[in-house]
Amino acid sequence: MDPASVPTITLNDSTEIPQLGFGVFQVPDEETTRAVNSALEAGYRSIDTAAVYGNEAGVGRALASSGLAREDLFVTTKLWVADLADPARALHTSLDRLGLDQVDLYLIHWPAPATEAYLETWEALERLRQEGLTRSIGVSNFLPEHLDRIASLGGTIPAVNQVELHPALQNRQTQTADARLGIATEAWSPLAQGAVLADDAVRAAAAAHGVEPAQAVLRWHLQQGRIVIPKSVTPARIASNLDVFGFDLTSEELDAIDALDRDGRTGPHPAEFNG
Numbered sequence: 001m002d003p004a005s006v007p008t009i010t011l012n013d014s015t016e017i018p019q020l021g022f023g024v025f026q027v028p029d030e031e032t033t034r035a036v037n038s039a040l041e042a043g044y045r046s047i048d049t050a051a052v053y054g055n056e057a058g059v060g061r062a063l064a065s066s067g068l069a070r071e072d073l074f075v076t077t078k079l080w081v082a083d084l085a086d087p088a089r090a091l092h093t094s095l096d097r098l099g100l101d102q103v104d105l106y107l108i109h110w111p112a113p114a115t116e117a118y119l120e121t122w123e124a125l126e127r128l129r130q131e132g133l134t135r136s137i138g139v140s141n142f143l144p145e146h147l148d149r150i151a152s153l154g155g156t157i158p159a160v161n162q163v164e165l166h167p168a169l170q171n172r173q174t175q176t177a178d179a180r181l182g183i184a185t186e187a188w189s190p191l192a193q194g195a196v197l198a199d200d201a202v203r204a205a206a207a208a209h210g211v212e213p214a215q216a217v218l219r220w221h222l223q224q225g226r227i228v229i230p231k232s233v234t235p236a237r238i239a240s241n242l243d244v245f246g247f248d249l250t251s252e253e254l255d256a257i258d259a260l261d262r263d264g265r266t267g268p269h270p271a272e273f274n275g
């Protein structure tokens with residue numbers, strides 16, 4: 001797969017992010033190196049990790065051994081809840097583990113809204129961006145009310161909001177708030193960790209185009225403008241999850257997948273999770 005076939009999304013700070021990237025949640029560090037090697041060979045150029053995944057070093061080893069130019073890669077990592085008070089130290093630690101001088105996107109992993117600490121954290125991320133330690137800054141798991149509080153600070157608007165989003169949890173209010181504020185929506189668990197792949201509408205769309213159910217789900221996201229970061233440690237799936245630019249779902253197929261929305265949350269609720 002030619003990496004150039006993956007479209008990019010231009011973020012609100014003019015940075016370009018590949019619309020389809022590779023996630024490494026729940027992958028042990030050693031295995032992460034193999035999986036990311038496999039993804040880079042398949043043609044992925046965007047990798048999504050987080051300090052709390054414990055595999056930034058594994059990502060870094062794969063990036064270093066790939067021989068790819070730094071400017072051809074897009075690396076995202078995230079600030080864990082326990083480090084909200086000291087993002088500079090946390091980002092330096094992440095950069096050391098990744099073996100990089102700069103990440104492309106640094107996200108506050110969860111708002112942890114029991115306190116409003118994330119507001120001060122956001123202002124610290126703005127400074128880290130000014131210092132050149134990250135090209136873009138964004139948030140993850142932020143609800144509309146958290147986004148509005150960030151916007152009311154009057155500074156930088158997050159470039160990205162990475163949230164759980166798949167056919168069984170479409171998070172429409174968050175998507176609307178993101179669009180209103182000019183924030184790109186990035187879908188985590190875009191395949192619902194496999195839970196939607198047997199749904200009739202997904203299977204029918206896949207069969208109609210001669211593709212895998214996961215490819216139909218990824219196409220549904222892409223045609224609706226979202227950034228996606230599917231995870232797999234299986235080389236054939238890693239390759240097929242990227243091979244989603246040679247067909248288009250019809251509007252009827254998109255509507256049928258839209259109709260699968262059912263509050264099928266797989267992770268914590270952002271209003272309740274405080275780390």
Ligand SMILES: NC(=O)c1ccc[n+]([C@@H]2O[C@H](COP(=O)([O-])OP(=O)(O)OC[C@H]3O[C@@H](n4cnc5c(N)ncnc54)[C@H](OP(=O)(O)O)[C@@H]3O)[C@@H](O)[C@H]2O)c1
Nearest residue numbers: 023024025188189190191192193214230231232233234237
């Ligand atoms: N910001 C956050 O709070 C947050 C939370 C969760 C995840 N994320 C990010 O989002 C990424 C993706 O989410 P996720 O890992 O939870 O779930 P996901 O990408 O929706 O699904 C991954 C699961 O689906 C399987 N799978 C992958 N491709 C498949 C295919 N073509 N056919 C059948 N099964 C397939 C994988 O199995 P195998 O690996 O065994 O092939 C794995 O069990 C994460 O890796 C992480 O980077 C962010």
